[in-house]
Each structure stands twice: as structure tokens, then as C-alpha cells.
Amino acid sequence: MTKTFRRKLDFKAGRVDMSHGAGGRAMAELISSIFKDAFGNELLEQGNDQASFPTPSGGRMVMTTDGYVVSPIFFPGGDIGSLAVHGTVNDLAMAGAKPLYLSASYIIEEGFPLGDLKRIADSMGAAAKAAGVMIVTGDTKVVERGKADGVFISTAGVGVVPDGINLSGDRARPGDKVIVSGSMGDHGVAIMSSRENLTFETEILSDSAALNGLVDAMVAAAGPHLRLMRDPTRGGLAATLNELAHQSGVGFRIVEDHIPIKRQVAAACELLGLDPLNVANEGKLVAVVAAEAAEGLLAAMRSHPLGAEAAIIGEAVEDDQRFVQMTTGFGGGRIVDWLAGEQLPRIC
């Protein structure tokens, strides 16, 4: 995150509002003005989804954390337990790292059903096993009825970066291609539909999944041509591309018709008044790759189950203003901004 986002927060009378957790500009400002200022160090300043550091005995490791407050706790295609593994595994994998160990901090509201807690823990354990990581340490706190909302889970993770891999959000260069691994918006729309009790011909499922297997295939295929990867979670593809534009000091041009979006998801977005580009994904990634390696990478992604619908959606361009511009279906164009305010509360 660069200084560009800074605006003065009102520390006398200001209060946290839902936009500060929404993955857009307000959150970036809050993180920059409060947390980065207070914790200031070069590793946090890397501004990636994970911090990368040398281990005392050689080699590099990465560390990341996310809190999970999704509502409802059980949703079509997953639950807070599996999500708490996938989200953290993915933030490690986005560095090209092999995720190894997770921690799990549970904050539970008094009165929460033990059966539900077991179901969540079992789901979390199964997701960890499937992703090839171990949950090695944890913590359990209980707060009084009405002081939390069922259960919150914070997961941290560490992983090891293979020698020679060096991915970072500041590495996009003009001419590089932008690839997404599959359809946009499934997770957020699944949550919102279940919250609003919308039903469709076919149920919309969250895409929540661990991407480390796909990432291995990508690293093998593109090697040093791969510049960076990021998972478009809160704030969706729009927020991710804007973040990357600022970090790398480039613009992006993308083509609306090339962005995979499921028909049902597009329809639900219409109904809910959402733009699928702002909606969170939990099993998708955006990759930026040198142009000459793009087709090879795309082919490798498509032969993995989680990248079957991967698509090249655009490219990085020179742009001092770091805009994300999109050619629309009608041949027009528009700026894809990240949302200033709140759109989807408690999505992850």
C-alpha cells in the first residue's frame, strides 16, 4: 500500500464503521494510518498478503494471518472452518510458497452449540488435511452471550519459499499479461444469496478452495516469468487490480468479455445490485506473467481442476495514474475503481 491512499482519520471523534473492514479504500487507509504507522517495519511494508523473511538457518519463509467472521457460519459450499484454512493457505501460496503449519485461535460466544463447534473443527481439520497442512497450535476463548456472534476464528500460517522463487505485488511491468484462474464472484454471491434467502435453478456454491496445488503447477510451468499472484478476496478483482497497480506503479487494461463470470452469478448480482468485480472470491487467483510465458502458463492452469476456466483477461500498461481500465462488452470503456464504502459485510 502506498502513501496515495492516506487521508487523515479523525482520532478525536471518529469511529470504526463497516467500510473499514470491506477491503476497499477505507480499509487501506485505516491499515496505513493506524497499523502500519504503529508497527512500522520493512517486512510489513512489503505490502503483500504475506510477509517473507529469511530463516536463521537459510532459505526463506512466509507468514500470514486472517480473521474469519463470515455470516452465516455454514454456507453453500463451505463453512467458517474450511474457509479459515483455505484463506490462510492461499495467502501463503500466493508467494509461491509451500504452506506448512497453521495456528487456530477460536473466540466463541457463550451458548454456542457444541455440535456446531465440532462440525466446524472437523471441517477445518479435513480442509487442512486436504491442503497438506497441519494445524499445530491453537487457543480457545469464550466471551459472554451477546459479546460475539457465534464463533470467530483467526488463522495464521507459515510456509517455505522454494529457492529461486520471488513473487511480489510490485513486480508487474507494462506488457505483462493478467490471468484469472476461474469465474469471479462465486463466494460473495453464495453468501449473499444464502443471507437473503435467494434461490436459483442451480444453487450458487462458494468457490472456497486451497490453491496451493494449482500454484505448484503454475510455478513449474512459468518459473521466473511469473511476476506475482494474489487472491481476489474482499473487494474482489477490482480491489486486487487497484492494489497491484499502486504497488507496481503500472496501470491495467482488462476486457470485460474475457472475465469468466457464471450466468447464475451474474443474474444474482443484478438482483442484489452488486458488481461481480467487487465481490469476494475464496478459491481464485490473479496472476501477472511475462507476455512470452502467458500461453504456456494458461495451458498449465487449465489442466488443473481449479484452473479449468482460467483466462487471460488483460495486461499491464504504462500509466502514471495507475488506473484499471476496462473495455466493456459494448465496446465502450470504464475505469474499474475499488469501492470507497461498504458493500458486503461479514463475507469472510
Add this chain to the structure above:
Amino acid sequence: MTKTFRRKLDFKAGRVDMSHGAGGRAMAELISSIFKDAFGNELLEQGNDQASFPTPSGGRMVMTTDGYVVSPIFFPGGDIGSLAVHGTVNDLAMAGAKPLYLSASYIIEEGFPLGDLKRIADSMGAAAKAAGVMIVTGDTKVVERGKADGVFISTAGVGVVPDGINLSGDRARPGDKVIVSGSMGDHGVAIMSSRENLTFETEILSDSAALNGLVDAMVAAAGPHLRLMRDPTRGGLAATLNELAHQSGVGFRIVEDHIPIKRQVAAACELLGLDPLNVANEGKLVAVVAAEAAEGLLAAMRSHPLGAEAAIIGEAVEDDQRFVQMTTGFGGGRIVDWLAGEQLPRIC
């Protein structure tokens, strides 16, 4: 934690209650029946306050996590921000490790004052700096008003274990000496007094502090004679000694008159109906050391500011029943059990 604690939880109709977060037997049962079952792996089974694993490039690292839900958020001697550093640094240090990197996951209630959030983050940053660790990654979630209680922080941490150090809760042997680093009960009593608006001649302050400096001095002094260390947090000294007795398969005999307790803390405990041995500490440790090295270790601890009041309080004994027995001030004896139920909610 051993199978001894297992009791059948009612997964059909049972609900989480405050005792499940209190650091006593009910919490141990919950963790064992739900989380250890679901996540099952050898690292979690180590049963220590941190998990220890080899790094791919050689050497050993440790990882730990804690959630912080303390109420009030600002208390005499600290706040949730400094506590969230000290607690996690200490769980790493108890392995004899050098704490390196922390993550911080914030879950914030809508409407929380920005000024308070800044104060907490600044305190957290200052505590990290003082302890020589870096907060390298974080996350920020906001939930609706009434769905959390101000702010919760989950901190994870990693550290590196120096070659030749091998501390673990299962290493106490009959004849080993038990040392505490200072007075018991200060943190819990500071929180409870401020919650109940009790005032005393001199204010009771939390002992919240990072113990890694003290630990360095201890490792230097006792080397391989040091068997294990643990910080007596939730459940206090009583819970810690009972945990260690089970893990190591020994009993403990301690002497009440040798346990340092501040006069004010003892008085407040009387008033509040608390036993100081059940009360949480956040800047104290319990060490078990081979008898021949005990006096040397004690001297080293006493020359460190955070160990000035260190004392040998007893020893490990052979005991198939793994009891913690205490010679009382009146020359009698009693079993020091850990609490079955809830005593001090939201203490950390």
C-alpha cells in the same frame, strides 16, 4: 494434555459455557474432545504452549497463537495491545526460543473509537519493539454493532530454537526443583479490581511483560539442566502445575510460604473470593530444573529485573496419581486442584 481429562461432551444438546474458556479442566476437555480430535497430528499432540518443528533448511522453529478478549480493554499496567504481544512472546519464550515475528488479527466492533484503536495499536507496536519482535502481517475485520465487544486481537508468533535447547512439559523428573519468577496473581487481580472498581492504598498493576530477556539469562545459566518452562496464565499456578504433572507423569509438592504473593494481591483475593493460585499471570513463569542447578538458576533469575523475586517453591515427586500437594502456612497440607468451573471471565 492426556486422555485422563476426557469426559463425554454432549454434542446433541450441549452448549459452550464460560468454563470452556477458563483455563481449567472443562477447557482441557473441550480442546481434547473437539480440536485435538479434529486436527490430530503429532505437533499438536506435543501438548506444549507452542508447537516445535524442524525447518526445511535445518534448525528448529516454534509457533504459537492466542486470542485476546480482555475486558476492560485498558487496565492498570497495560492494555489489550501490549498484552497481545506479551502473551504470544511468552509462549514462544517458554520453549527457550528466540521470538522473531508476530501476526495480528483484529476483529473490531462497528462504532469503536478510532482514537482507542490507535492507542491500542501504538501500545502493541511499542511492546513488540521493546520485546525485540516485529509484527509482520495482519488482518482487519469489522462486525456490526453488538456482534463483538470493542476489539478482539489474535496474535500468532514464530521463533527460532537455539541448537541444543530442548524444553518440553513432559520433562519434569522426581527430585527436580520448581521455581517461580515472581509474585503470583497480579494480572488477574488488577483486571478484577478495575472491573469491580476496587481501590487500594497502592494500585495493583498487571504484571504483563515479555519474558524473553529473562529466559535468555535462564538458558545461559542452567543450560541442559533446565527441563521446562511455562507461563501460568489462565488457571494460574494451580492449572499450570496440574498440566505439567499430567504431561510429565509426576506429582508436585510445593510450600505455600515460599510462593511470593503481594500483600495487596492477597488482600484483594480475600475480598473477591479468589485463590491467588488460580489467578492468571501475564509476566511470570514457572521453571522446572534439575536439583543440582536450582540455586545457580535462582541466582541468575534474581539478577534480572523480571526475576528479582524468584523463589524455589517446591519439587517434583514420584506420584502415580499426579497430585499437586501443598504444605500450608499452618503446617497442614492440601491438594491444589485446578478449577473445574469458571472463576475469572475475559481475563486475557
